[in-house]
Amino acid sequence: MSFEWLHPLLIATALVLAVIGAVRRVNLWRAGKPDQINLIAGLMAMPGRYLHDLHDIVERDKYMSRTHAATGGGFVLSASLIILVHLLGIDSQILAWALLAALALMFVGALFVFKRRLNPPSRISKGPWMRLPKSLLAFAGAFFVLTLPAAGVLPEGSGGVLLTIVLTALIIWGMGELFFGMTWGGPMKHAFAGALHLAFHRRQERFGGGRSTGLKPVDLSLAKEIGGVLGVAKPTDFKWNQLLGFDACVQCGKCEAMCPAFAAGQPLNPKKLIQDMVVGLAGGTDANYAGSPYPGKEVGHARGGPDHIITDGLIDPETLWSCTTCRACVEECPMMIEHVDAIVDMRRYLTMERGNTPNKGAEVLDNIIATDNPGGYAPASRTNWAADQNLPLMRDVKQADVLFWVSDGAFDMRSQRILRAFVKLLKAANVDFAVLGDEELDCGDVARRLGDDATFQSLAKRNLAVLSQYKFKRIVTTDPHAYHCLRNEYSDFGSDALNDVEVLHHTTFLNQLVQLGQLKLNNFTGAKVTYHDPCYLGRYNGEYEAPRELLRSMGIEIAEMERSGFRSRCCGGGGGAPVTDIPGERRIADMRMDDASSTGAELVAVGCQQCTAMLEGVVEPRPEVKDIAEILVDQLVDQTADSKVGQLAQEVH
Amino acid sequence: MQPNQLANKLKIVSLVSVGKHPQSGRVRRADQDSRAVELGMKLASDNLIVLHAGDPQEQALRSYAGMGLKSIQVLEMDPAADAVMPLGEHLQQSGAEIVLTGVRAESGESSGMVPYQLAEKLGWPIVPRVADIVSIEAGIAEVLQALPRGQRRSVKVRLPFIASVDSAAQDARQSAFGPASRAVMEVEVVSAATDAVRQSWEEAPARKRPKRLKVVKAKTAAERFKAATAKSQGDGGKVMKNESAAEQAQAILELLKEEGVLR
Numbered sequence: 064m065s066f067e068w069l070h071p072l073l074i075a076t077a078l079v080l081a082v083i084g085a086v087r088r089v090n091l092w093r094a095g096k097p098d099q100i101n102l103i104a105g106l107m108a109m110p111g112r113y114l115h116d117l118h119d120i121v122e123r124d125k126y127m128s129r130t131h132a133a134t135g136g137g138f139v140l141s142a143s144l145i146i147l148v149h150l151l152g153i154d155s156q157i158l159a160w161a162l163l164a165a166l167a168l169m170f171v172g173a174l175f176v177f178k179r180r181l182n183p184p185s186r187i188s189k190g191p192w193m194r195l196p197k198s199l200l201a202f203a204g205a206f207f208v209l210t211l212p213a214a215g216v217l218p219e220g221s222g223g224v225l226l227t228i229v230l231t232a233l234i235i236w237g238m239g240e241l242f243f244g245m246t247w248g249g250p251m252k253h254a255f256a257g258a259l260h261l262a263f264h265r266r267q268e269r270f271g272g273g274r275s276t277g278l279k280p281v282d283l284s285l286a287k288e289i290g291g292v293l294g295v296a297k298p299t300d301f302k303w304n305q306l307l308g309f310d311a312c313v314q315c316g317k318c319e320a321m322c323p324a325f326a327a328g329q330p331l332n333p334k335k336l337i338q339d340m341v342v343g344l345a346g347g348t349d350a351n352y353a354g355s356p357y358p359g360k361e362v363g364h365a366r367g368g369p370d371h372i373i374t375d376g377l378i379d380p381e382t383l384w385s386c387t388t389c390r391a392c393v394e395e396c397p398m399m400i401e402h403v404d405a406i407v408d409m410r411r412y413l414t415m416e417r418g419n420t421p422n423k424g425a426e427v428l429d430n431i432i433a434t435d436n437p438g439g440y441a442p443a444s445r446t447n448w449a450a451d452q453n454l455p456l457m458r459d460v461k462q463a464d465v466l467f468w469v470s471d472g473a474f475d476m477r478s479q480r481i482l483r484a485f486v487k488l489l490k491a492a493n494v495d496f497a498v499l500g501d502e503e504l505d506c507g508d509v510a511r512r513l514g515d516d517a518t519f520q521s522l523a524k525r526n527l528a529v530l531s532q533y534k535f536k537r538i539v540t541t542d543p544h545a546y547h548c549l550r551n552e553y554s555d556f557g558s559d560a561l562n563d564v565e566v567l568h569h570t571t572f573l574n575q576l577v578q579l580g581q582l583k584l585n586n587f588t589g590a591k592v593t594y595h596d597p598c599y600l601g602r603y604n605g606e607y608e609a610p611r612e613l614l615r616s617m618g619i620e621i622a623e624m625e626r627s628g629f630r631s632r633c634c635g636g637g638g639g640a641p642v643t644d645i646p647g648e649r650r651i652a653d654m655r656m657d658d659a660s661s662t663g664a665e666l667v668a669v670g671c672q673q674c675t676a677m678l679e680g681v682v683e684p685r686p687e688v689k690d691i692a693e694i695l696v697d698q699l700v701d702q703t704a705d706s707k708v709g710q711l712a713q714e715v716h
Numbered sequence: 717m718q719p720n721q722l723a724n725k726l727k728i729v730s731l732v733s734v735g736k737h738p739q740s741g742r743v744r745r746a747d748q749d750s751r752a753v754e755l756g757m758k759l760a761s762d763n764l765i766v767l768h769a770g771d772p773q774e775q776a777l778r779s780y781a782g783m784g785l786k787s788i789q790v791l792e793m794d795p796a797a798d799a800v801m802p803l804g805e806h807l808q809q810s811g812a813e814i815v816l817t818g819v820r821a822e823s824g825e826s827s828g829m830v831p832y833q834l835a836e837k838l839g840w841p842i843v844p845r846v847a848d849i850v851s852i853e854a855g856i857a858e859v860l861q862a863l864p865r866g867q868r869r870s871v872k873v874r875l876p877f878i879a880s881v882d883s884a885a886q887d888a889r890q891s892a893f894g895p896a897s898r899a900v901m902e903v904e905v906v907s908a909a910t911d912a913v914r915q916s917w918e919e920a921p922a923r924k925r926p927k928r929l930k931v932v933k934a935k936t937a938a939e940r941f942k943a944a945t946a947k948s949q950g951d952g953g954k955v956m957k958n959e960s961a962a963e964q965a966q967a968i969l970e971l972l973k974e975e976g977v978l979r
């Protein structure tokens with residue numbers, strides 16, 4: 064081959080350009096707000112996180128995980144060896160053979176990428192992404208041939224001018240995509256930003272199988288500052304590592320495929336949302352976006368920049384208010400991007416700075432502020448539901464084993480049936496429990512998801528102040544939203560009220576009672592049963608097993624829905640979505656009920672009053688909906704009755 | 717929105733008081749007063765002046781500010797004292813052209829007298845229970861008054877005037893935490909006469925007066941609908957359309973004497 068000097072020069076140029084691009088990209092991220100991250104520790108942990116955390120998610124799709132391991136691994140290996148062999152000119156047959164092997168691996172991987180792209184599902188982006196497999200093949204193929212002489216397979220200088228020209232063209236193309244494109248915004252950007260995102264992720268606790276789902280509190284002192292902004296108005300109001308996270312998106316559309324709002328035809332698509340964030344952080348329009356749009360909205364009219372207000376031209380507020388905060392997207396995202404954080408951050412700005420919570424939002428927030436419950440009921444009527452229940456009040460007893468957190472279900476007649484069932488179970492198992500009565504306030508879930516963190520924080524602090532007066536070992540609640548707040552979000556407010564306190568969902572607690580033999584149950588003889596995982600119990604808190612075990616303990620064989628467990632589809636009731644009520648083509652609850660019906664079940668077991676309300680709102684005919692506590696109560700072996708029968712029997716004899 | 721551009725140059729003042737939530741009794745922005753602010757913002761946007769007489773630290777003021785006000789003027793005085801004198805003086809000096817208030821306060825005496833007393837003191841006309849101010853042209857405002865059962869009456873009134881804003885007016889926009897915290901309280905300390913009579917009063921939650929049961933004689937749904945929506949037909953009285961203004965005035969005067977309103 065001729066022009067020996069040409070290829071090292073090309074490689075060097077591509078690498079220098081890549082470095083320049085990288086510096087520019089890093090500066091785009093650095094325009095965000097500072098965040099406390101240990102940079103060195105993050106970088107050290109990054110390869111491990113790639114191999115475990117990220118691949119655990121990719122592994123759900125075996126085809127893709129193998130393809131990616133071959134292509135990505137082959138590429139990283141090839142790139143380093145190319146630098147040694149072709150740029151630095153180290154003359155070693157071993158290195159050259161290693162490079163050939165790496166390139167071959169990459170080439171085979173790229174063939175599978177190519178195959179998947181022949182008939183791509185609608186969730187993945189087209190456009191430049193359709194070019195990527197060809198670029199990969201060009202890169203791997205051209206460098207393979209180029210390396211043959213170094214490996215001693217071909218004599219040095221073999222091949223004519225034509226071959227050199229062709230190879231050079233392919234190399235320029237391949238390196239343009241893989242080195243230059245990586246830092247200048249091509250599809251390969253995902254590798255560069257993705258690796259760093261793994262290192263500097265805002266929720267470091269998520270790695271190593273951890274769970275981190277509580278929202279981060281807003282610094283309310285910004286409200287007093289001139290020029291301070293609560294929440295995120297402009298892309299630069301995000302933390303820098305959130306911006307980095309957006310850039311890591313591979314546009315695989317896994318999030319889109321899972322999003323209930325997208326499926327319902329509401330104007331939200333989590334993938335597009337993340338891409339719009341990228342448009343915002345880099346500046347420009349969404350004209351180059353080549354994936355599914357927000358349902359009902361045309362692509363190409365969004366425009367943004369680092370210092371432009373996002374909701375003025377880049378994203379329609381309706382998009383943000385469509386989200387149910389179900390976290391299905393986050394659970395599915397191989398790049399571990401935090402969609403919900405971003406959405407709530409922007410809602411915070413709309414609510415706390417603009418006063419623009421849509422539909423019933425403003426009214427509900429006003430009610431919560433004035434009465435500590437979303438319905439605006441008299442605070443003194445909070446325990447009216449239990450007038451006949453004779454519940455011990457913490458105010459009187461001061462301590463108990465279990466504090467039963469009643470939640471705002473207290474004001475809702477349907478939810479009260481669940482509460483009563485649970486109380487009956489507690490009494491049957493002789494649990495030493497007490498309630499806060501009128502001292503309990505709304506947990507703040509709705510206020511927080513609607514972006515009013517000021518109200519959430521006020522409620523949290525006041526609830527914690529009440530809790531700190533009493534002694535208890537566990538808090539048990541029938542409401543997964545309250546459960547999530549108490550367990551994951553109240554710890555940010557410097558109170559020791561919940562130190563050493565176990566926060567449990569009622570299904571977990573009841574399951575313990577059943578396992579310990581404190582609750583005796585008859586076998587359930589009714590029809591087929593399916594179970595709906597509430598988002599705030601499952602994805603937010605990882606509790607998938609206890610409710611199922613409880614059902615099994617009554618002899619129920621659960622007819623699982625296609626989407627269950629960590630892939631459960633939201634009922635549509637989270638994140639204040641029923642309050643903001645953004646119109647779509649279908650209702651999320653209807654779709655979920657269709658999921659349930661298609662199992663042939665006649666009873667849907669749930670563990671959340673919000674899910675109960677949403678699913679029962681679906682028009683009949685449909686399966687019946689019952690909280691697990693209600694199902695249990697019907698199967699309860701009434702021991703007092705039994706012993707009475709026994710006594711009677713003795714008297715007769 | 718042409719009338720608004722005219723109104724932009726007008727000096728509009730919304731008076732606000734401390735409200736009380738009907739269920740929790742907690743302090744809040746008063747419903748009608750916040751509608752008065754909303755109406756004022758619609759007419760004068762950023763030029764609206766919001767005025768309160770009482771304690772500048774009062775939290776309720778913040779929830780008015782959260783509607784997007786840069787500042788609230790506060791005449792600092794004992795909240796229990798009579799606000800009419802200082803408010804009247806302030807308004808007189810400020811050159812206000814339209815003063816908007818609620819119909820009645822949600823706490824304190826809640827007599828609904830403040831707008832009338834202010835009108836008397838300033839010598840201005842008062843338009844009670846307005847639902848909207850439609851236009852302001854050449855010093856004359858066209859005002860919609862709210863009447864029972866969703867009816868409206870259009871009246872024209874010469875500036876300056878006072879209007880009390882009815883619950884039928886456009887409801888107040890959402891109050892946002894950021895602007896609420898950032899607004900400035902422009903405080904002016906005033907002296908006000910302590911309301912000596914009021915000090916001896918005891919406050920108790922109001923009890924609804926028992927209502928006489930209406931015996932519905934209607935047999936069909938249509939009749940019941942009619943009974944529920946019909947205008948109440950006052951007995952007696954007369955309609956005077958063709959008489960001279962002096963005669964009409966005389967008739968009103970006699971009626972007032974007869975009823976014991978004037979002595």
Ligand code: SF4
Pocket residue numbers: 311312313314315316317318319333334337392395396397398399400
């Ligand atoms: S946000 Fe995550 S799941 Fe969604 S398209 Fe991007 S990488 Fe895929």
Ligand code: SF4
Pocket residue numbers: 318321322323324325331332333385386387388389390391392393402403633
């Ligand atoms: S949290 Fe749920 S509703 Fe919101 S974007 Fe993600 S998948 Fe869609």
